[in-house]
Amino acid sequence: MLLVVLCCMYLLCKKRRNSQPSQPSGSERFMKFSYIQLLKATDGFSVANLIGEGGFSSVYKGILDSDDENFVAIKVLHLQNRGAQKCFLAECEAWRYIRHRNLLKIITSCSSVDFQGNDFKALVYEFMPNGSVHDWLHSSSYTSKLNLLQRINVLRDVATALDYLHNRCQTTIVHGDLKPSNILLDAGMVAHVGDFGLARLLGTDLNQNSSTGVKGTIGYAPPGEYGLGSEMTSIGDVYSFGILLLEVMTGKNPTHDMFNDGLSLHKFAYMALADHVIDVIDGDAIVLQSTDANAKKVEECLVAIIKIGVSCSLDSPSQRMKIEIVVNELQRILNVLQNI
Numbered sequence: 001m002l003l004v005v006l007c008c009m010y011l012l013c014k015k016r017r018n019s020q021p022s023q024p025s026g027s028e029r030f031m032k033f034s035y036i037q038l039l040k041a042t043d044g045f046s047v048a049n050l051i052g053e054g055g056f057s058s059v060y061k062g063i064l065d066s067d068d069e070n071f072v073a074i075k076v077l078h079l080q081n082r083g084a085q086k087c088f089l090a091e092c093e094a095w096r097y098i099r100h101r102n103l104l105k106i107i108t109s110c111s112s113v114d115f116q117g118n119d120f121k122a123l124v125y126e127f128m129p130n131g132s133v134h135d136w137l138h139s140s141s142y143t144s145k146l147n148l149l150q151r152i153n154v155l156r157d158v159a160t161a162l163d164y165l166h167n168r169c170q171t172t173i174v175h176g177d178l179k180p181s182n183i184l185l186d187a188g189m190v191a192h193v194g195d196f197g198l199a200r201l202l203g204t205d206l207n208q209n210s211s212t213g214v215k216g217t218i219g220y221a222p223p224g225e226y227g228l229g230s231e232m233t234s235i236g237d238v239y240s241f242g243i244l245l246l247e248v249m250t251g252k253n254p255t256h257d258m259f260n261d262g263l264s265l266h267k268f269a270y271m272a273l274a275d276h277v278i279d280v281i282d283g284d285a286i287v288l289q290s291t292d293a294n295a296k297k298v299e300e301c302l303v304a305i306i307k308i309g310v311s312c313s314l315d316s317p318s319q320r321m322k323i324e325i326v327v328n329e330l331q332r333i334l335n336v337l338q339n340i
C-alpha cells in the first residue's frame with residue numbers, strides 16, 4: 001500500500017513539473033554580470049573598444065572570460081538621457097519572448113551601480129564581426145562592398161526576422177526602429193536584427209507608455225503614423241523595411257541631400273520602375289553577365305525587388321505588402337539568381 005501511495009505522489013509531482021510554462025524568465029535564462037566584470041571586459045570602457053554610439057547608449061567590444069577569446073558586444077545605457085531607462089526595460093522585456101537566427105542574440109544583462117554610486121545598466125550581445133549594413137553601404141573604411149546576392153540575402157534575413165516578430169511570436173512584437181545601422185552581420189554574412197530599445201509588445205502592459213518619447217528614425221519611420229498618442233504598429237515596421245530595401249539596393253540614404261522638393265527615396269525608386277531600374281541600382285551591386293539572357297533575368301529580378309520596396313513603403317498602410325509575402329518573393333528571386 002505504501003509503495004502505491006509513493007508511486008502516485010511521484011507521478012503527481014512529475015505532472016505538475018511538466019505543466020509549468022516552458023518559457024524561462026530573463027533571470028532564469030541569463031547569468032547576470034556585475035559592473036566591475038564589464039569594466040574589466042572592456043578595459044575600462046576604453047575608447048579603443050568603442051564600436052558604436054547613439055543617443056541612448058554606447059556599444060563596446062569586450063571579452064567576458066579571460067579563458068575564452070570570443071568577443072561580445074556590451075551596450076551601456078546612457079541613463080542620464082531621457083528615455084534610456086525605458087529602452088533598457090523594453091529590450092529586456094522583448095528578449096524574454098524572442099529567439100531566432102536572424103535576431104541578435106542576447107547573452108546577459110547588468111543592472112548595478114558604478115564606482116560613483118550611479119545607476120548602471122548594460123546589455124551583452126553576441127559580437128557581430130562584420131559590422132552593420134550601414135557600414136557596408138556608407139562607410140569609407142569599408143573598401144569592399146556587398147554584391148547583389150549578399151544584399152538580397154540580407155533583405156530576406158531581415159524580412160524573415162520581421163515575419164517572426166509580427167506573426168510567429170506568442171505576442172506580436174513591433175521593432176519600431178528598423179534601419180541599416182540596426183542590421184548586423186555575423187562571420188557568415190547572415191543578417192541579425194538588433195536594438196529593440198523602441199520595441200513594443202502589442203497587447204501587453206509594456207505598450208501602455210507608447211505615446212511618449214522618440215518613435216523611430218527620420219527617413220525610416222512612416223510619416224504621420226507615429227504621432228503623439230499613437231501606437232506603433234507592425235505595418236509601420238513594413239514601411240521601414242521598404243525604405244531599408246530601397247537603400248540597400250540603390251545605396252542612397254533616405255535623408256540624402258538629393259531628396260528634396262517633393263522627391264523622396266520612395267518616389268525616386270517608383271519613377272525608375274517604368275524603364276530604367278538598372279540606372280538607380282548601386283553600381284557595386286551589379287555584376288556584368290556573360291549572356292544577354294542572363295542580363296535580362298537579372299534585370300527582371302531587380303525590377304521585382306524594387307517593386308517590393310515601393311510596395312512596402314506606400315503612404316497607405318493598408319496597401320503595403322504583407323511581410324510574409326515579402327519573404328516568399330525574396331526567396332523566389334534568390335532562387336532565380338542563384339541558378340544563373
